[in-house]
Amino acid sequence: MTLVWHSLADVPRDLGPTVVTVGNFDGVHKGHRAVLAELVAAAHARGAKAVAVTFDPHPKAVHAPEHQPELITGIDDRIERIAQTGVDGILIQEYTLDFAMATPEEFVRDYLVGGVGAVAIAVGGDTRFGRGNAGDIETLRELGEKLGIDVDIIGDAAAPHDGARRWSSTWVRELLDEGDLRAAADILGAPHRLRGTVIHGDKLGRQIGFPTANLDVYAGFIPRHGVYAGWLEVVDPGDNASAASLLGERLPAAISLGINYTVGTKDLRVEAFVLDREGLDLYGARVALDLIEWERPMLDFGGIEGLVAALHEDVAWTRKVLGVPAL
Numbered sequence: 001m002t003l004v005w006h007s008l009a010d011v012p013r014d015l016g017p018t019v020v021t022v023g024n025f026d027g028v029h030k031g032h033r034a035v036l037a038e039l040v041a042a043a044h045a046r047g048a049k050a051v052a053v054t055f056d057p058h059p060k061a062v063h064a065p066e067h068q069p070e071l072i073t074g075i076d077d078r079i080e081r082i083a084q085t086g087v088d089g090i091l092i093q094e095y096t097l098d099f100a101m102a103t104p105e106e107f108v109r110d111y112l113v114g115g116v117g118a119v120a121i122a123v124g125g126d127t128r129f130g131r132g133n134a135g136d137i138e139t140l141r142e143l144g145e146k147l148g149i150d151v152d153i154i155g156d157a158a159a160p161h162d163g164a165r166r167w168s169s170t171w172v173r174e175l176l177d178e179g180d181l182r183a184a185a186d187i188l189g190a191p192h193r194l195r196g197t198v199i200h201g202d203k204l205g206r207q208i209g210f211p212t213a214n215l216d217v218y219a220g221f222i223p224r225h226g227v228y229a230g231w232l233e234v235v236d237p238g239d240n241a242s243a244a245s246l247l248g249e250r251l252p253a254a255i256s257l258g259i260n261y262t263v264g265t266k267d268l269r270v271e272a273f274v275l276d277r278e279g280l281d282l283y284g285a286r287v288a289l290d291l292i293e294w295e296r297p298m299l300d301f302g303g304i305e306g307l308v309a310a311l312h313e314d315v316a317w318t319r320k321v322l323g324v325p326a327l
């Protein structure tokens with residue numbers, strides 16, 4: 001069981017010695033997972049607990065909102081995916097301008113050693129930390145000596161193919177922009193996930209035989225526009241009892257993400273037609289959409305007839321991709 005703390009004050013005083021790593025871990029891709037796995041092994045080998053310290057919001061959102069990359073996942077998926085690596089604790093440090101004033105020494109001494117009980121710190125070689133990002137691994141080694149803690153620099157986990165390009169959040173974002181969700185999932189170690197609340201759309205879907213759950217997306221990088229095969233899962237039904245009965249089920253879906261040119265909408269719509277479940281009621285529920293494969297761009301079919309014909313083909317394609325035979 002991984003404990004999750006939302007501030008330093010939540011960290012139990014009797015936690016015992018820990019080995020700590022620090023990072024944003026956007027996407028929790030294979031490179032991150034390699035670091036976290038080494039952290040867990042190093043901590044447990046010395047009878048200590050493994051703790052990951054991560055920041056929310058993203059430091060760039062605080063220092064340079066105009067250059068802030070859209071995060072691959074929201075904080076819920078980040079926590080869930082870090083927890084899967086077997087760490088004992090995750091500290092979500094609220095990133096504020098005030099927090100950012102801490103010097104490298106103050107951060108290591110007051111937060112990692114004093115707050116989390118670090119007897120060792122394990123980080124990747126490109127780690128930067130503290131006010132103005134002044135701290136690097138050299139700083140960390142000096143601080144380690146001064147404060148009497150070990151510093152482990154974890155080697156780079158390069159991808160074994162593709163000319164050994166380093167796994168990175170930037171690479172994942174590029175693949176998502178290209179619609180290569182398979183390659184993105186390979187680096188992420190899990191399908192790309194959007195989360196959203198089901199809201200009311202234009203009520204046209206049910207009239208044309210394809211009711212769709214329209215999502216107000218609150219987390220997850222918006223990939224290339226188009227039609228996708230994916231899975232819908234209710235993660236929080238709210239007070240919708242019918243959605244509550246679906247908790248834990250993965251429902252196959254044909255997903256449309258983009259501008260509905262055919263019906264003249266101008267804004268981004270993300271909507272999912274769940275296969276073989278005409279009577280669903282999902283309004284108000286929070287759902288996750290795992291996007292598995294991109295099929296085609298959003299098109300203007302010139303009228304409802306053309307749209308409906310395309311939807312039948314999309315559903316047939318979705319069945320093949322997800323391995324869901326027709327009823």
Ligand SMILES: Cc1cc2nc3c(=O)[nH]c(=O)nc-3n(C[C@H](O)[C@H](O)[C@H](O)COP(=O)(O)O)c2cc1C
Nearest residue numbers: 201202203204205254256260261262273298299314
């Ligand atoms: C699998 C799928 C593919 C879709 N492809 C397109 C498309 O290429 N062009 C388009 O204008 N709308 C497309 N749509 C969106 C429909 O226009 C939309 O679902 C319909 O207008 C109903 O909208 P409503 O949920 O707001 O009632 C697609 C929807 C689904 C489920």
Ligand SMILES: Nc1ncnc2c1ncn2[C@@H]1O[C@H](COP(=O)(O)OP(=O)(O)O)[C@@H](O)[C@H]1O
Nearest residue numbers: 201202203205206211212274277278280281282
């Ligand atoms: N097979 C299905 N897939 C997705 N949503 C469905 C399905 N069957 C019924 N629904 C429900 O119907 C609503 C969609 O109907 P629709 O006519 O498209 O209305 P809206 O325009 O409000 O999305 C969804 O939000 C959901 O609650």
